[in-house]
Amino acid sequence: MSTAIPDRPAPLLIAKRFAVVASIYNSEFVDGLVAAAREELAAIAPGSAVEVHRVPGSFEIPLGVQFVVERRNVDAVFAFGLLWQGETSHADLIATSVTKALLEISLRMKLPVLHEVIVAQTEEQARERCLGTTINRGTEAARAAVRMLQTLDAIRGTQR
Template sequence: MATSLQNLSDYDAATFIDISGKRFGLVVSEWNREITDILSAGAFDTLIKHGAKAENIYRNSVPGSFELTLGAQFLAQHDEMDAVICLGVVIQGETKHDDYICHAVAQGITQVGLKFNKPVIFGLVTTNTLEQAWDRAGGKHGNKGVEAAVAAIQMLGF
């Protein structure tokens, strides 16, 4: 989690397992695509950096963040898929839609992970402003996609 005390892209890889034979799914929201593409690149690059093979990383796009849950389920249901990383952006607006979307996505991603007994990672940027979202997509707080990929690798070590 990004705070003034920690950057999303800071981590210790000393305990990472060998992921060269692991398969990863990236489910990426097309809403706020200019940001989600950066999150996706951060996740992809991090997985490659730590040994994943490009041909074992599958990216599927969904229309918006609400659809991340079903997109994750489509990938997680395959036995050969080891972990799924969900990436999206929800920015607070004039209505409470962001509360409903974020809650539904958090609950849904949790349920998919439990149902298929594999890591399904919550890489949803939830901010009050567009500027804050950019800060979490490679800006002053790092890249939430990097953080999500690291979480997936760490969870595979259990």
């Protein structure tokens, strides 16, 4: 696991619309991702709107993301969830399915979809990634979203 989080990008010049699709299941941890992403976006995407949509669990996140990108005018979407790695392959099956679905949506819609459906083996891992300040994946996802929007704009020859 990387313990370094990418540096903060230059702030966006134009306010954007972000959406979060987050699992209700394991909300103690998922709420930490949402809060960290919102806090970071306030700093690096000033004036931007962030709407949060809750779905029951991680498996439902791709459908929620699909509905958001089809029905809402957003520039990027965050997918936040937490799966516990147990003794069976259940978490792996869900994680693989979610990953494939989110990638497909991102490519088809030509829109950044930030995948932070985390698979944790221990509560310590979950706390570090979801509630910590050093490697919080919500913070990391916000930075990645802004960088991706800036990169896409540079390729297009526009500025955000």
